[in-house]
Amino acid sequence: MKILKLVVPVVFLFLGMVFTANSQEKSNNKDDVFVIVDEMPEYPGGDEALRKDIANSVKYPEDAVKKGVQGKVYVTFVVDENGKVSDTKIARGVDPSLDKEAMRVMNELKTWTPGKQKGEPVKVSYTVPINFALNSGDSKEKSHSKVNEKGDVVFFIVEDMPEFPGGDEALRQFIATNVKYPEDAKKNGIAGKVYISFVVDENGKVADTKVARGVDPSLDKEALRVVNLSPTWKPGKQRGEAVKVQYTVPISFALN
Numbered sequence: 001m002k003i004l005k006l007v008v009p010v011v012f013l014f015l016g017m018v019f020t021a022n023s024q025e026k027s028n029n030k031d032d033v034f035v036i037v038d039e040m041p042e043y044p045g046g047d048e049a050l051r052k053d054i055a056n057s058v059k060y061p062e063d064a065v066k067k068g069v070q071g072k073v074y075v076t077f078v079v080d081e082n083g084k085v086s087d088t089k090i091a092r093g094v095d096p097s098l099d100k101e102a103m104r105v106m107n108e109l110k111t112w113t114p115g116k117q118k119g120e121p122v123k124v125s126y127t128v129p130i131n132f133a134l135n136s137g138d139s140k141e142k143s144h145s146k147v148n149e150k151g152d153v154v155f156f157i158v159e160d161m162p163e164f165p166g167g168d169e170a171l172r173q174f175i176a177t178n179v180k181y182p183e184d185a186k187k188n189g190i191a192g193k194v195y196i197s198f199v200v201d202e203n204g205k206v207a208d209t210k211v212a213r214g215v216d217p218s219l220d221k222e223a224l225r226v227v228n229l230s231p232t233w234k235p236g237k238q239r240g241e242a243v244k245v246q247y248t249v250p251i252s253f254a255l256n
Contacts, residue, residue, distance in 0.1 A: 032123070033078055033087075033123040033124070033125050034115065034117060034123065034124050034125070035124065035125050036172065036176060037115045037116060037117040037122060038116055038117055038118065038119075039117075040115050040124065040169060040172065041083065041112045041113060041114055041115040041124050041126075042112060042113040043109070044110050044111075044112070047168055048161060050109075051157065053110070054105055054106075054130065055157065057105045057108060058102075058105055058130065059101065060132060061097035061098060061101050063097045064095060064097045064098055067095075069094070069097070069098060070094075070098075070132050070133050071094035071095070071132060072129050072131045072132075072212075072248075073090065073092070073093055073098050073129070073131075073132065074090070074091040074092040074127060074128070074195070074250070075088060075089070075090060075091065075102050075103060075106050075127070075128050075129075075130065076088070076090075076127045076128075077089070077106050077125070077126055077128070078125050079112045079123070079124050079126065080114065080123050081114050081121035082111070082114060083112040083113055083114040084111060084112075085106060085107060085109050085112070088103050088106050088107055090102070091127055091193070092213065094132070102130045102132075105130070106128065127252075129195070129248050129250070131156065152244060153243070153244065154199055154244045154246050155236065155243050155244065155245045155246070156245070158236045158237060158243060158245055159237060159238055159239065160236055160237040161236050161245065162200040162233045162234060162235055162236040162245050162247075163233060163234040164231075164234075165231055165232070165233070174230070174231075175226055175249075178226045178229055179222065179253075180222060181253060182218035182222050184218050185216060185219055185253065186255065189255060190215070190216045190219065190253075191215075191252075191253050191255045192215030192219065192252065192253060193213075193250050193251070193252040193253075194211065194215050194219050194220055194223040194251050194252070194253070195211070195212040195213040195214075195249070195250050195251075196210070196223050196224060196227050196248070196249045196250075196251065197209070197210050197246060197247065197248045198210070198227055198246070198249070199244050199247075200233045200235060200236060200244070200245050200247065201235065201244050202235050202242040202244060203232070203235060203242070204232040204233040204235040205232060205233075206227060206228065206230040206233070209224055209227050211223070212248055215253070219253050222253075223251045226251075
């Protein structure tokens with residue numbers, strides 16, 4: 001058996017979502033960038049194809065390998081009216097080499113089906129977390145998983161990814177419907193993006209919800225509350241067996 005000495009990058013992602021205290025639609029200005037629209041942009045082949053394309057494109061920088069640098073890079077970008085990826089930025093970086101590679105991969109993505117608001121193509125913003133992990137295990141599968149505090153194996157990427165009832169659009173709507181902007185945060189003008197990580201277990205239950213990156217206790221608490229309300233998912237599978245799979249969801253609270 002061939003031993004994988006080092007790096008298979010682990011990539012996991014979820015679409016960025018922004019929720020405002022007043023309205024999801026900013027204005028009718030053609031230059032506005034939306035975060036939720038009537039018809040969300042779609043990557044060719046869907047989210048699973050997006051995950052695979054990113055995983056296949058990432059090349060772990062040699063400098064980062066030598067230095068043992070790893071971590072999660074958050075990239076924001078806009079899918080414009082023509083479906084092109086533009087305005088890529090590092091929302092949260094780790095190291096210049098990893099940040100640069102994450103930007104390169106996002107800029108080389110295929111053309112999307114653009115999002116639409118009231119029947120018109122518009123610019124839509126996304127946030128994608130890409131996790132670079134060095135692994136000295138003995139298989140590619142091992143590099144796509146970790147062992148948690150309880151000794152359970154948790155995967156980042158599996159052959160059949162978990163699915164929210166009704167798909168990703170239903171998940172977006174579920175979160176949008178349930179999020180309530182905390183009054184204290186509104187009064188104090190607090191806004192920002194909360195990253196929530198969680199595990200979809202073998203039974204499709206959402207578990208081990210944590211604030212991966214917080215903004216304010218009130219916003220963090222609200223983001224956790226909503227994710228914990230999630231109904232049962234269709235569990236992910238690896239080699240035909242249901243397994244635990246980790247997700248990260250960025251939820252941005254914005255005051256208009």
